[in-house]
Amino acid sequence: MRRGDSNRQYLEVKTSPTLNFIEKLRNDFSSWLTRIFSLRPLRLCGERAMSQLIIPVFISNRGCPNRCVFCNEKKTAGDFPDRITESTFRGTALKYLNNKRRKVDRIQIAFYGGNFTGIDKSYQTKLLGFAKPFIEEGLIDSIRISTRPDYIDSERLDLLEKFHVGTVEIGAQSMVDEVLNLAGRGHSSSDVRNAVQILKDRGFETGVHLMVGLPGDSMEKFEYTVDEIIALHPDTVRIHPTIVFKDTALAESYRHSGYIPMTMADAIDYCKYALIRFEEAGIPVIRLGLQTTREMEEEGSIVAGPFHPAFRSLVEGSIFLDMASSLMELAKTKSREVTFTLSPKDVSNFRGLKNQNISMLKGLFNLAEISVKTDILQKRRSLVMAVCGKTYRTDKRSGVQGSRFKVQGLENSQP
Numbered sequence: 001m002r003r004g005d006s007n008r009q010y011l012e013v014k015t016s017p018t019l020n021f022i023e024k025l026r027n028d029f030s031s032w033l034t035r036i037f038s039l040r041p042l043r044l045c046g047e048r049a050m051s052q053l054i055i056p057v058f059i060s061n062r063g064c065p066n067r068c069v070f071c072n073e074k075k076t077a078g079d080f081p082d083r084i085t086e087s088t089f090r091g092t093a094l095k096y097l098n099n100k101r102r103k104v105d106r107i108q109i110a111f112y113g114g115n116f117t118g119i120d121k122s123y124q125t126k127l128l129g130f131a132k133p134f135i136e137e138g139l140i141d142s143i144r145i146s147t148r149p150d151y152i153d154s155e156r157l158d159l160l161e162k163f164h165v166g167t168v169e170i171g172a173q174s175m176v177d178e179v180l181n182l183a184g185r186g187h188s189s190s191d192v193r194n195a196v197q198i199l200k201d202r203g204f205e206t207g208v209h210l211m212v213g214l215p216g217d218s219m220e221k222f223e224y225t226v227d228e229i230i231a232l233h234p235d236t237v238r239i240h241p242t243i244v245f246k247d248t249a250l251a252e253s254y255r256h257s258g259y260i261p262m263t264m265a266d267a268i269d270y271c272k273y274a275l276i277r278f279e280e281a282g283i284p285v286i287r288l289g290l291q292t293t294r295e296m297e298e299e300g301s302i303v304a305g306p307f308h309p310a311f312r313s314l315v316e317g318s319i320f321l322d323m324a325s326s327l328m329e330l331a332k333t334k335s336r337e338v339t340f341t342l343s344p345k346d347v348s349n350f351r352g353l354k355n356q357n358i359s360m361l362k363g364l365f366n367l368a369e370i371s372v373k374t375d376i377l378q379k380r381r382s383l384v385m386a387v388c389g390k391t392y393r394t395d396k397r398s399g400v401q402g403s404r405f406k407v408q409g410l411e412n413s414q415p
């Protein structure tokens with residue numbers, strides 16, 4: 001089979017009217033749920049997206065055996081107190097539940113921050129017990145926790161199971177042991193493999209957190225990390241660039257011993273690569289970039305690093321810029337006017353923040369006019385370009401090659 005044949009086959013299968021229609025319904029439903037009260041699309045269940053409301057409760061640095069070099073939970077966790085009492089817990093849960101206006105598929109309480117399964121058993125039991133009446137009353141469906149991979153074993157999982165913990169998110173950060181050592185994590189990549197395997201064997205929904213730009217990391221090492229995580233096939237992934245927060249070992253290293261944070265451009269490239277790879281593997285990336293807290297926005301909190309409150313939009317926008325640029329390069333047109341057609345849901349990502357992509361495309365290809373049309377039947381993250389009576393199309397799932405994003409599966413046709 002020639003190289004182009006597989007792409008052609010892919011495009012033919014993907015563009016069948018029935019699949020397009022199903023895809024459209026699925027994407028429409030997912031986006032609708034996302035817009036309403038920030039509900040999160042969870043994953044695909046058959047052809048329908050599930051949605052969930054996650055109520056976060058932060059247990060800052062509880063249960064951590066050491067402090068990772070990048071970690072400042074006072075900034076990333078927001079204004080939760082050091083010790084969670086029943087009244088704090090109830091106040092938080094009720095605030096979210098009372099503000100909920102629409103039915104969702106699943107409501108979870110999430111104990112984030114710290115290392116949940118490293119907390120002493122009596123406090124774990126107490127925290128889980130706070131959620132018990134909410135579960136018994138049918139107000140929430142299950143509990144979600146985040147924890148370290150070296151604190152997962154049968155006994156700990158027995159306790160989680162008993163209290164209706166359904167989802168366990170593992171802080172893997174990298175699958176390269178040298179990077180984990182330099183980050184002061186105190187666990188190995190084998191711990192991540194073991195943890196995900198045990199969790200899956202026991203039937204827990206499993207999430208993995210990754211970071212890009214840790215000390216000693218590189219694109220090659222990050223690609224390896226992505227490969228390894230895809231092989232483990234967790235249910236979800238979260239990725240964020242390494243940010244240098246004040247009062248951390250990383251801030252010291254940045255000032256005195258040569259840690260160089262990633263540039264924003266590199267952070268976008270790495271995450272773009274990962275997003276496409278995970279999506280191709282059927283693993284939803286449920287977060288890109290750190291959730292902004294008020295504490296993070298205080299002056300001096302962020303010492304350095306590629307922080308942006310809308311980081312995911314930057315990544316998605318960059319993918320569209322690649323796609324549009326590839327179509328322009330394929331067309332080799334001298335025309336100064338082109339029209340792009342896309343799903344209405346993709347318009348803001350296509351334009352980029354503050355219309356940056358439009359300006360860049362005009363500059364790169366000497367264009368005077370870029371028209372943007374929408375088609376509700378068009379598949380999300382696909383782009384059709386019309387110029388001089390010809391059309392060209394691509395979609396971002398067409399491929400990743402080497403260490404950088406590349407659009408493949410381009411197609412042109414006479415109208």
Ligand code: SF4
Nearest residue numbers: 064066067068071114
């Ligand atoms: S395990 Fe997580 S919460 Fe604990 S110090 Fe490391 S990054 Fe921070």
